[in-house]
Amino acid sequence: MKIKFWGVRGSIPTPISGAIVEDKIRAALSMAKPGDISSPEAVESYIRTLPFSVRSTYGGNSTCIEVVTDTSDEIIIDAGSGIRNLGRELMKGDFGKGRGLGYIFLTHTHWDHIQGVPFFLPFYIKGNCFNIFSPFDDIKERLDYQQVPTHFPVTLDYMPAEKKFYRLEHEEEFVLNNTRIINKRMPHPGGAFGYRLEENGKVFVYTTDCEFNIDHIDLIDTYREFFLNADVAVFDTQYTFEESIDKMDYGHSSASIAIDIAVKFNIKRLILFHHDPDYNDIKLDNVLANARTYMSFNRHVGKLRVDIAHEGLEIDL
Template identity: 35%
Template sequence: MSVMQNQFLINFWGVRGSIPCPGPHTVRYGGNTPCIQMQVGGKHLIFDGGTGLRVLGQTLLSQMPLEAYLFFTHSHWDHIQGFPFFTPAFIKGNRFNIYGAIAPNGATIEQRLHDQMLHPNFPVPLQIMGAQLKFFDFKPGDFIELEEHNIKLETALLNHPGEAVGYRINWRGCSAAYVTDTEHYPDRLDENVIYLARNANVLIYDATYTDEEYHSPRTSKVGWGHSTWQEAIKIAQAANVEKLVIFHHDPLHDDDYLDLVGEQAAKVFPNTIMAREGMSIQLPVPVPQPENLEDIKMSV
């Protein structure tokens, strides 16, 4: 058994929200929009297809032929704009299982990915992709089980314009919650977010704003569909989360600003880190113990 088959590794390829923001002031945290890869038991699970997906795709070219699972939170541009530039999807022999919740207007994830590649928005259609693409629709609240890998995902509706869905990934007693894009409620904690985050090893949470920005009398962000790092900490504390990852950084927040946010957040919830492109988090997966002599022989 390879080392990767016993690992739960989270890799960050895009951590910005709304729009890519490359430049000298975003070098340390990165300017690509959301894309997270989880290597769970040797399998590739990819969450969202922002511009970070293009970068991930280049690294996967050395692993052909490839099978992976793509899970979309929703289809706002910053979460799908990297998909047409995902090189492995154009290569025959690769297989991608693509999951997305049905939109409020009834559109499937296949329809939405197809539509962004139609003229006059893009030069080639989705059908030009040479890999095998299989699409799976679900409703927020459904369970998704990758049975042959013993990986179980829970889903829940998030508070975001046009709807979004959050995920919880469970494997061998470890769990990671991916909760973006979502806006907190003014008078209570979101029960769906608490459910996904409960006792998780890692919570990746949309904290685009600070409380001051969110409630600004001049440029209020109420109703924009995103949360704050202060609210992220409330969720992490209430849900008994081990590690909190601040995610979906505002494109106006440069590296120095994010340093300050990280320092302030860690003072309140010490096990808080800021998401950065290229960052990896390894979860402490228990190594399965052989039950008898035959199992010992097989593991040698």
């Protein structure tokens, strides 16, 4: 399966400001030596040497992940503002011709996970068909509510693509060709669900909006089957460890607890995700660096690899 990140931010979309772009240019120019900018090729290779926070940005769109299975099924997990750009990309293919078939899995309906729906262009094309899954039994009503005329001029029903809603039982196994998809309820205010996707021996776990802290550690074994041996796990690490203590019960975790869980359940690659809207790119560079330092103190870490999500990140599993 192929995984692509279209939105990685939690809580609210955070467009980058002009002042921050200037800061990046200033930083890049101040670090450059004459040879670094002597030709277009030199500039290209110099850019690759810069820290991620200087040469790029982690992105401001709220959560949306695309998974294309080995059987070419289009799966979308969460529909934050990132789904808008995904929709624009999908319009170049069958979805632009009204022949698209997609599967959308929603973790929950906090705004940052559904706010892109009204701007998802394939929903405006007659002939497209989307199967929408969630363990919540009123998911259609929740999406309708987002688009009542006082909030948005186009209702969900007026968007002409066919939308079929399915309620998943808790921990139900849903099979789509060779892919098994299992949901798991996560500790989060109002409830949220993680998804585990298994296809051809590869395992991808997506669990955003989950608060695991010292109070939950006794319960962690109830998540064993869900996390066990994941090749890639995307995990809510909105806060630093210190903030996670200050913000106990806000519903989010830190990188250190994510690493502890990854080690315990033999996860091979952990992706830090659901970045706090107040964290700029430099801070997110530091979140990753601190996570890797924390990992280096754990002698049971094995071959665990830790990365941080950015818009456009692609993983081939």
